[in-house]
Amino acid sequence: MIITFVVMEGVAWAMHKYVLHGFMWFLHKSHHTKHDHAFEWNDLFFAYYGTLAMLFFVFGSDPIDYRFWIGAGITLYGIAYFVIHDVFIHRRLRVFGKSYNVYLKALNIAHKVHHSSSARDGAASYGMLWVSWKYFRSAHEIIRKKKQQEINRGSLLNQRT
Template identity: 45%
Template sequence: MIEAIGFIALGFALMEVFGWAIHKYIMHGPLWSIHKTHHQPSKYFFELNDLFSLLFGSIAVILIIKGVAELDYRFWMGIGISLYGMLYFFLHDVLIHRRMKWFQKPKNGFLKGIFRAHQAHHRTNEKDDAVSFGLFVVPKEYFKEKD
């Protein structure tokens, strides 16, 4: 059981670490042409950038399928990645970008910090001068109340 929780946490943590690196060095790098659809206003509901979510989702599904018979580390890491994906969807797509208008602007301190940090990321529509590439792990300054 403790092992399962460990691998779930590992899958979750790896997503934030790899997500940060992929966002900073690949999405704002060679694959900017795909990711820029998330930095520019669009009249369509889906963005080409959603392909990245599909890719991470597929990795989770493959791990879960490969590990389900023995309930080994692959299964639990797949669960951790899925959990990250769901939280990412609620925070990033629903709460911050309001692709679905389910919630109002967050009032809770932690959510406000994440919100501000991601808004800072979107302050530019350019490839090169963006800041704040993670979602959950962001600089402390964003959690300070300034408004």
């Protein structure tokens, strides 16, 4: 299950770069376009991965064998994708507040870089969980500056009272 979860990051990267930004762009472009509706054509890819996981569960459950655990790994990755990508990054559900976590900030920066192009070609950072070190450096610097601003604001408030 854990191996499948880890492998799914590579599968997601390759699918995103070569399929979603390739021949399935006609569905994925809805994700790169500003809109005010709750769902995108891109959400259909959840159905694909859900069906794939379901098939692994069905064919690996009597008796339980490796296919069941592959389905579980795909499902866990799907849950992580939903929470991180849809809820945390795109705020499709408003449950997360500010975060000073360097990893989460780097993840957010990498995704913004990916969305800086609304075209099929020219995007960067196709994965979900793996983040290039250059984004960690940027995230660390941004968080350091924000914390310093808050400290400065707090010290200015203390001086006035």
